Amino acid sequence: MNKNLLVAALLLFLNVSLSLAQDAKKETIENIIQEAEKNSQLEKLAHELLDVVGPRLVGTPQMNNAHDWAVKKYQDWGITAEKEQWGKWKGWERGITHVDMISPRIQSLEARQLAWSPSTGKNGVTAEVIIIPEAADSSDFASKLQQVKGKFVMISMPQPTGRPDDNWEEWATPESFEKMKKDRDSLEKQWDARLEKTGLGYRDLPAALEKAGAAGIVTSRWSRGFGVNKVFSASTKKIPTIDVSLEDYGMLYRLAEYGDKPTIKVVAESKELGEVPTFNTIAKIEGTEKPEEYVILSAHFDSWDGATGATDNGTGTLVMMEALRILKKMYPNPKRTIMVGHWGSEEQGLNGSRAFVKDHPEIVENMQVLFNQDNGTGRVVNISGNGFLHAYDYLGEWLYEVPEAVTTHIETEFPGTPGRGGSDYASFVAAGAPAFNLSSLSWDYWNYTWHTNRDTYDKIVFDDVRNNVILTAILAYMASEDPERTSREKINLPVSRRSGEQMTWPEPRDAQRAGMLED
Template identity: 25%
Template sequence: MISSRCLLACLTALSLGAQTAPEPLLQTSQRLRAEAARTNGAYEDLAWLCDRIGHRLSGSPQLDRAIDWAQARLKAAGLVNVHAEPVMVPHWVRGHESADLLLPTPHHVHILGLGGSVGTPEGGLTADVVVVGSFDELDKLGTAVKGKIVLFDVPYAGYGRTVAYRHDGASRAAKYGAVAALVRSVGPISLDTPHTGAMDYDPAYPKIPTACVTIEASTQMRRMQQRGERIQLRLEMGAKLLPDVPSANVVAEIRGTEKPEEVVLISGHLDSWDVGQGAQDDGAGSVITMEAARLIQGLGLKPRRTIRVVLWTNEENGLRGGQAYRDAHRAEFKQIIAAVESDSGSEKVQSFELDLPKASAEAKTAALTALKSTAAPLMEPFGVALKLGHSGADVSPMVREGVTGIGMNHAGTHYFDVHHTEADTFDKVSKEDFAHNAAALATFAYALAQSDVRFQ
């Protein structure tokens, strides 16, 4: 059954929407949109972040510089309570890495070690390659892969389905005695540019080195095996995991005028992988979050509730930022109206998705009705849908404990083409789309801050 609290929230939102949504907030939204297009502040900030700081792996000096830079930009925009909240994060170092096919046709193979992987023995290792297309195929081979390198040549079938091979492949191969694991890049294309990402080890099995290869190399080795040819590869990886190091989440606020204790949280993650410039993942989400707050502050708008910016650390290889924030702020969970995250690139926003994993189906429907009554008229000019879905990795530790999550989801037409690669660079960002997204987030956050809506 639907709770009386949720019904009350829905009715409150419907009432508020009828009173305030059509004219004043629509006019405010138009002003935000015009200001975003006039200044292109988000575009310029992302260019600086990408060109002057670059990729920002957890534990790197580049991430430390980005944290300092973000605080300075938020202070310059006039936000208050700008500070860094300390977090201890993993410090994985890639080191030198290379791979060369020795048989049947010698040539260099492009690889990227997976985050968290161990390195090869000093001097590298040389072994035959066995290509499999699934975990089931590996299980059928069993100990036949002992002493060999297992290559998971698994076609991309959507990130959520295919990423398991990147995350779990090393331990699944080590279970049967493999000396290393390679994974076909998790994406629809690679243009001979491998995709990296996080992996994890099952403590029940030995830790073996693991890396991604390009789609081109993976499918070539598949064809070689189908022809009955012996595949031999030399792999060298200098990867190592060092002790944890200090980092921080960046936090800043526009304080609410009437209900400052109630918070609308907007966010993205500052860290990236150690390749490319981290433009799409997630420089884009971090910068439009900063810009949304700057637009609201710059126009002199006074939200009733507090709008809080959080720029997360260590999303890519640990999620320590989201976990630390959950632990430090648990006492105020009931006052966090929604935790919004943007972490799907820079293309035009398509939807804001309400995430209530602990709610009943009826409560979710009522909450979505409340969201639509509050924000749908404002989102219509942006072409943005409001629906149920997933929020984001960094807010997920809070969401699992009852905080309302909202995911800002972008078109993603080419997001996974460059995701976690050297090709994740600023040149692929559209200035018009970026201004559009910043204004949409500013409008959405301001609407929630002006309302009395509660989703659960």
């Protein structure tokens, strides 16, 4: 064959091949979008995870139920999945909690037992409620500790208003709003001084009151929104700790302050379950051309249990599950292995993901990329390059294939600086692997749903979650198809504006492998 004809034929073949590849890519992306929009499983998954399984506190049977549910769901979709043990934790199960004021009148209170709080038993504990004794200094406080014996002790500041600031700003006169804030600031300073004079830290104080014979601890951690409190864990080992709504806590405080001697009955039927295993759930679609290279979708599976953990991190979990379901259906033979990591015990220090990084160096070494989603129900609006010098080269190319209706909301920061905590992507960044957080807009996340008693199904904005599914699935597809490996070259970190010292790359840390267990 004539040399010129051979070159022409080769060029024609390459052009046809490129055109077919482009057509295939376009078709796959369109199929992903159509499946996400026309056949979404998000609402059903949310119901099963949040309404049926419920909150997912590490060490509880509900956390284990969640792992089993996810494994079964993936298997139903034809996706390989398994629970992978990484440690152990203090086992505990929440039971019925009921708190009633029985004097000076009868009223059921909005309250709940804190995580890992000791049980009261079925008969409950009935006692007078008092305010933590006021003292001149730590010695004086120690001398007054006998006052708490047999009493429920209130250790949180009473809030002067249950209205969030934006409500005040809308309706109050400017003078009234400023006066309220000034009075609140003054009260906070007085309360902080009162606690400081005990000579004890916030977590040491309940233990001291327990040792002095208190019947229980009463807290209220208002989250600056109507009807919403932060709900974390107890610091007591023998007596119950409860969190009470701002409204009911304020009533109890005023009754105690005015000398009306309020009495409450607390029934909190939790169970201690000894040592239990802790897991991650790992699901994957095996790669066909480069099975030992990995695209990882990441979301922590656990939650606090003041509510059902809908936006922290139910929504992130749903995004990754739905994205993998769609990829299995529309892209069943990926070039690289696409994996989902549902991490356990993120809330106590990124434990599940840190354990995975430590236990699977071969996967971390061969990661193409990791995408993590955590912070709430909103559509993704920010992606940082996390200090990887050439992150723009590949992320920019992949994002270009995402519909403009999705990317129009997204701001990027390249190259950025390495994330050091806050969510599980940081575990992989510390190991030098290209991991990125898909950060979403607020929807008042910090005040209303982050670790609160209002983080429930009804707070999910499914249009935004579907938006994030489309983004995640297309990014995973593009990362799998990319002929090039992603660069891990890091930037030269700048001097910290805060400390004035040279910044360094974060160091990998192992998980807490035996949580809340005595040595």
